[in-house]
Amino acid sequence: MKPKILIVDDLVENLISLEAVLEDFDSDIFRAYSGEEALKLSLKEEFALVILDVQMPGMNGYETLEMMRQRKKTRYLPVIFVSAIHQSDLHIIKGIETGAVDFIPKPIIPDILKGKVQVFLDLYLQRAKLDYLLGEMEKANLNLKIAKDKAEEATRTKSMFLANMSHEIRTPLNGVLGVSKLLQKTDLNDDQKELLNIVTNSGENLMLIINDILDFSKIESGQIQLEMIDFNLKELVENVFQLMKFKAIEKGIQFKYAIGDDVPERLCGDPLRINQILMNLVNNAIKFTHQGKVEICIELVDWHESMARILFRVIDTGIGISEEGKLLLFKEFSQSETSITRKYGGTGLGLAISQNLVCLMNGEINVNSELGQGAEFWFRLPLKKAACPGLELERQDVQHQADFRILLAEDNAINQRVCELSLKQLGYKCDIANNGQEAVDMHQQLPYDLILMDMQMPVLNGIQATKAIRKMEREALVKHPVYITAVTANSLVEEKKDCMLAGMNNFLSKPFSEKELLLVLQEVSRTKTTKNQTEHECL
Template identity: 40%
Template sequence: MHRIINCLTTQHDWRFMLLAAVVCAGGIATAITLVGLGRSAAPKARRLYSTAGALVLALSIWATHFIAMVGYDPGFAVRYTPAATLFSLVIAVIGLSACVALNRGGVDRSRRIIGAVTGASSVAAMHFVGLAAVTFEGARFVYHPVIVALSVVVSLGFAVLTGLPAQSASRWRLPLVTGFALMSVCSLHFGSMAALDIVPDPSVVLTGGMGETGLLFWLATGVAVIIAMAAFVVGVASWSRNNALAQIREAVDAMPDGLAFFDADERLMVWNARYAEVNPEIAAALTVGMSFEKIIRIGVAAGRYTEAFGNEEAWIAERLAARKALSCTLEQHVEDDRWLRVQDRRTAAGGMVTVCNDITDLKRDSRALAEARDAAEAANRAKSEFLANMSHEIRTPLNGVIGLTQALARTEMTPDQTEMLELIQSSGHTLQTLLSDILDLARVESGRMEIASEPFDLARAVREAAQLYAAGAAEKGLSFFVDIEPEAAAWVRGDVVRVKQVLTNLVSNAVKFTDQGFVSLTACRGRRPDGSAMLRFTVEDTGVGFDAEARDRLFTRFEQADGTITRRFGGTGLGLAICRQLAEMMGGDLDCESEPGGGSAFILTLPLIEAQEPAALVEAQPDAEDFEPHRIRVLLADDHPTNRRVVELILAPAAVDMTSVEDGAQAVAAYRDGGYDLVLMDMQMPVMDGLTATREIRLHETVMGLNRTPIVMLTANALAEHVAAGQAAGADRHLAKPFNAAELLELVCDLGEQQRALAA
């Protein structure tokens, strides 16, 4: 250790040592900065930065070595061999270029350490080659190997430390790496210089070489290059920073939204022109360092914020409190009926970025959309009310027509009268079908059509749907087939009513459009492309058929294959459109294949959901001898005299004693006066409607402890919501007008007998 101290204090001029340290540290820092700039530069510029960094690093360490040598005083005349001196510089350039190459880019720590050791090794080689370039008059060097080895090991240790700090944006990386590199160079140089002994040798004579003046010229040139490079780095960094700031400023000014930046003390630092535009009341007052509270107080004083009228201080306090959060978004209603969306975002350093958007157009559009939505909903409600009223008003007289024809059909008539009666009945049923189609379409469009999921016997449902038109097919001389594969004759889960509705429509069309040949309905199982099970129903006929153009519009509402004035077949053009929508609502599809004159095939596919057959419900039936023939007491409430007369005529042949009233209030009074087996209640009546009357009857039963009397809503209100309203009021059944005479008779007899059985 005393050799090193002696070398530093007595054999070296401290001014040259200080200069060497400054040159070394400055060159290393400049080289690291150049390499760092190269990592973020384009590929060509990256190579340029790396080359410049390697050259500066080599020059700075080489200059450090020889500046320290100039400050070394051995007591003898010194000369420097130019070739060896220049060769030492070449060694430094090559080795440190390899070091930079290994550290270029985003490399891991092990590669950085290898690069550092490679650089330190080249510096050691440069150092000893440089010492070999030094000659003395009448003297020579003698090394102490242990001290030399120790200095090399220490130098390599400091070099390894330069590779440890991660290549990140940390502010401590540059000084740490520079310090470790400086210690590596200094420990190598001064450690090895301390290991030298100069012994006299008269045989050594200086015959040539370069003196200290020439070496200083070389060193000055190297230092000038380093200074130039350092200046270049500082200039490039400053230009890049200013250019980046200018670009950022230009981008901020070009933003369509107002932007302002406040520091951690809520003082305004930067804003763009748009920020001043959306806040015109403060545009002239905006200055750097202005507080946010002052900005909003100016706006409040100018009457800008409509929400703050009459409550200014509380509004300001609330706005300042909301701004303390990490992020805040609010909408402000300002003067001139304009709206601003203000977004505050806290930065990592505690500052605040405020973005203002003028959303007046969005608010107006939103208000217009809301008004349009409300108008559409009002129109939809009006349409629904209109359809409900029209349904009631049409079904009421239609019930009279159909009911009276059914009652008249049971009387004696001439053949001509019978024919005319059949025509009336046919027209009535056609009108009823049309009305049902229109109401179904309205329910589908409004989204009120609900699909049930209940177990049902598929084979039975298919046969029932087909048999409705078997007689019609026979009258036309058509062969009529129903084929249900054994695999499809099972209990499944779904909406049996809607399935039968689609199938009856398809079979009805097939019979209607076929004059000769056959009509068939088949049901089978199948598989979808995804492998799931499905049901496939096919209705085929040998009818008129249709072409591809007609097929494309066949499932469109109010469209038919033949829409001309001379068309042979009637219909509304609604049936197939409704059927396809029902199929899709049930998770299936409806399609068709046909050609003109070659018949048609309509294919309905539905998902197959198997179900267990319900356990048989066995009801105890009373013995006939326990009950003698009796008459059923029926209370009928209906405000329409024709409908009351229709019901009276239909029930006249049955063992029924009927009491008729005109409104719900009379029905409640009549029910309280005497016991009835059954109540037939219209829904829409004056004084008291049927729903209110039903609730009053149920309340009377509860208070008096009476048995529950069956109530049937016998009404022209046939929509799904009407059925649900009747059930909610306490009705047991719902029979829509126009109804079938046989259906009414069966209903009255069944419910009447059940009530008598319960009473017994």
């Protein structure tokens, strides 16, 4: 669009003269024969510049400009005064004070006027370009905001979908694994044991796949939160060894671990995630090794102030990896060779998840291998020195007490029976509430020491029931609130956070192990012992 220039003069010959000077500019020229007409045109059109005569009948140039400056649209419109009569310094100063950008006496020297007009036209075009760019930027920002909102909504929808799918899959799987583990403790013949082992292994493999998918989704959406707690490194490695040694025994391969003498026993970091990485690497090593051995080696790289760099190596004598295969190793949903998926199965997520977790912990991970010559997967992690390196966690057996009362709030009949039998094998009984409201009412009638609270229940869900119980306890000034543990098929970070904010004490993901249940019972037992000691001291 061409810039527009308004020329204002009561004499036609002066307007024609100005038009002749301005004809070289690529602009549209508008005429006004009075101040009133100039004001009307300035409100109607968008001008780049006004050339305004001072001496006019009716409203003179000064009065016209004063009116322009009072209006929002023309407040900053550049105006050049021209005059044949008013040429003294006093008149020029008055023109500038009124708001003019310049004052040119008549007769006008064309080159001077052209030079000044060129400056203001250039400024106008630059401002128009800037306004256009700002408009485009606003559009881009709006589009980005729309895209961001869509992405966040997609992430929320995805999280909800994964949470629901996790719950729906884990709930029946909890029943399958719970019953199979209970049956393993009964008298069975060899054929029955073999069939039961197939069921258990299949269920555990399915659980690994579910966990991989959920972990990958959490990493992808930035929901992984690392812990910084003290842990015993030897116990962590021993735990991995004990969990995986049976798979090695089944395949007839050697499996061992070695920890360097200079490796600190207690460190500070995220033991759960380190355990997960080791489990992934060891599981792969055993899977792809048909003869020979698998070994875990832990070494100290160096100390830097209070930080130790620890090298974890998992070495196997398995099928090895080609150079081409190494390029695909840490990519999600892929495996090193196209035939691997068909022969060995798996989601192809384990190594991708491990790499992401190592990176989150500011570490490094890689592999040394040749096809047919085995593999050595390694990762290095910077871990802080434990606050109390000589302190070991006490291991306490659960104190079986006759008055230890447990309430299971669970609406699924299969899960009710599995949990009830699991507690029975540990020497405990439990009452059952079929929904959250029943749990609240039963606890109000006769308080419990422990409530195992399912999250998704009719009438009141686990969060609502917990809030109701905590409210009752506050109103009744209860000194020792009931220990509430969430028992849920969801394992997302948000749900754990919601549980703790609602007033729960612990969190169990279905299917939970006997060890995890024992840890909860130990904690409740310690709490109850402390409560009894306090009451005894008060007496």
